[in-house]
Amino acid sequence: MTAPLADHRAPLPRPTRLSEVKGWFFTADQLLFDWFLAHQQAAGHRGDLLELGAYLGRSAIFLGARLGDGERFTVCDLFDSPAEDASNTEEMAKSYATLTRRAFEANYLAFHDTLPDIVQDLSSRVRDHVADGSVRFAHIDASHLYEHVHGDILAVRSLLTGTGVVVLDDFRAEHCPGVAAATWQAVTNEGLHPVCITGTKFYGTWGDPEPLRTALLAWLAGREGVWHEVQQVNGAPLIRISAKDAREPAHPVSRYRPAQGTRAPEHVPAAGRRGPARGPLRRLAADWLPPAVTRALVAARRQRAARR
Template identity: 75%
Template sequence: MTAPTTDGSAGPLPRPTRFSDVKGWFFTADQLLFDWFLAHQRDRSVPGDLLELGAYLGKSAIFMGARLRAGERFTVCDLFDSPAGDAPNSREMQKSYATLTRRAFEANYLAFHDELPAIVQGPSSAVREHVADGTVRFAHIDASHLYEHVHGDILAARELLTGSGVVVLDDYRAEHCPGVAAATWQAVATEGLRPLCITGTKFYGTWGDPEPYRTALLGWLTGRAGIWHEVQSVHGAPLIRLSAKGAAEPAHPVSRHPAAAEPQSPSVPRQRTPQSAAARPAPRPRRGPLRRAALNVLPPVVTKAIVAARHRSRSAPR
């Protein structure tokens, strides 16, 4: 697969051989939580599809796609290289995602999966034309960082989610996108969004009953190595805060293009190179018994004089 290069010509796209080869911001704590929420829903046969608004180069989409159940639909909505439609959003896209193309996303996704998700190329506001209300069990929102757009995405997610669906909001506390924080906490304060947990980069919430998720998540976290957590009270309800700097990442999707094994060069026994006589250091002269005795008993001043005289005699021309 090829994509336009920076000079407008077509060039081959690199094929990721490992999940870590895909560029993006998807840290261990959020990988663990995505894995936990999706497994929790799977184990309890929670119905619904998956949705991602804002895909960048596909890192989180690849991860979610690996946890898609048979018969479910995964929809990814992103502008990719389409015009944003309004000047502020265009400026943000150019600043943050200038290298994003649909071809790059597709190449990355197909390196790990046989089929692409349903792709909606356009603004996130168009997603409700392609996804039916009440059909999504897990939605990840990482599209525009502008308040007006994020607020609209949250309201759209409220309609698209099932009664027990979970929404994940990226960059809810990053200083470079305060609009996301404003829209997130506004939804908590005035629009019925109930917080479940937070990491350093993502907020997890639901419009359904949060207690079953909270209870099960706390049970999973208790005693788990490498994950720190605490419970705070926000807007009159518990909120789990966690980090996973010491935890192992969950299982990653396996690339369909494994890295080629490096050829092993035959081991050759190392031979010692004989050292020429000229290169060998001259042996130090051994001290005779009388000299050793003199150095031990004579005063230091006399000893230094003897050593100096011997040194002059050695260095004199012959």
Template identity: 60%
Template sequence: MPEASASVPTSAQELDELPLPTRLADVKGWFHPADQVLFDWFLSRQLSREEPGDLLELGAYLGKSAIFMGGYLRPGETFTVCDLFDSPAPDDANSKEMNRSYATLTRRAFEANYLSFHEELPVVVQAPSSGITAQVRADSCRFVHIDASHLYEHVHADIAAAQRLLTRDGIVVLDDFRAEHCPGVAAATWGAVATTGLKPLCITATKFYGTWGAYDETRAALGAFLAGRDDMWHGAEEVAGHPMIRISGGKAKLPAQPVSRHASAAARQGAAVQAAAVQPPPSKPAERGGDNRRPKGRGLASFLGRRG
């Protein structure tokens, strides 16, 4: 789902001429504020709990979410990014999708963007995601972000790969699971919930977050976190026996952002101060009347209280 402000290049030459990013917002791509908040929460929680495991992203485009994820990598861990980049697609349907949506994609542009924020590249697998289980060890990843093909058969296989590669309580995130132009992603996502034991923790406008591992504790911690914010609406919906959290946060306050090497000294210093001082905004009493545009749903606190 493109951001209104994102101007995507239309040729390889334009990609080469893009200025090096001084902020994450300069990197072309789609990574909405609510999802940045949630990536930060899940990844930071894993670090604070000293959960072991590597990171994996299937489908990188120009690196926006990969740059963000790279900031949560600990020494000795591996971040693997898998994308076709300039390689030919493995089948006609995928080739048509690549030509329609990502004809300008180059590995060179991804690497330039990533190295603008990090000293080293992740492990880059330039190949179809169908071969990722031969490149990454089983039970080795604590966080997997799937944003590769929109075709059902490919997403179905990517989810199966994530189940094999994730640690016991690892988190999988699926992009475009509810976009009208990606029905295959929706079918594969909810099919996995119905048949594989994938438990839906939460959804945003564009991403699904789930786990095959510990659910109740993670969901309760996420609910408590969201209750402390006044910039993200949330409610609960029973799905396959689980009180999944629905989140709307178009105006969510961004977490600390990765710092670009190309930013000015003042900007780098400001980013460092932001990273040290960032805190969730305090909660405030709900106003009467509410916003009629908010998604309808039961209040999360009362929902969890009733179940408890």
């Protein structure tokens, strides 16, 4: 019996940093994803996460590390499947010729122990797989065609909780006028409230935007390297944000994060350690290396110290 073709394919390279995963997920948006998700959790707003359009997984990897207990993360993408209309098929062939589910899964599993719930289907069918009113944070980055983006926005409106946040990618890119049209139509006609924008993404809610705007402005006031201003759009404030000089946030990816109820790896006390105090590189290693590796390194250091 011939083995499946997948068994003979060479393994894909495993990225070790989020920056090694191809995609367009810039510092300002990493900071904002982090802030919105943390703010929701601090406020007790529970719910699932959703991404429509995953490319090779860069933003999905980021989102997957921020799931709360009992929350579900769903990724919906066509991956290798053919689109059902000629225009969408042409767009996929032109923009995502190397896109495969296998590459997405390999990238995601380089950082996480388990995959999200993957729906390999048209984004228009996401409501067949996700319950209405269950999602607290949704990222729309699938088709760039107006009809599809408009449908994705309406679907997400039904899927979000009352305090849920939606993020729309490429809302101002010159090659994606359909995204811009669908986004601002949702603002003027569908009750979507803008909260903030970056150079690539729009953040909004169908809930009350004022608590989000107020909390976000307070956070921005203390952020080094992040510029912002407030403009009036459609009779309401809109925060414009740029983070060209900011540092990317830390990435607490699940496989390198101590499980709940377990102790973090032990470190040699400063008083019993020779050499300089623990610096940034050592802190980074402790934060990112698997606990078993960290414990082995600590044990080796202790053995060397005992022989001195």
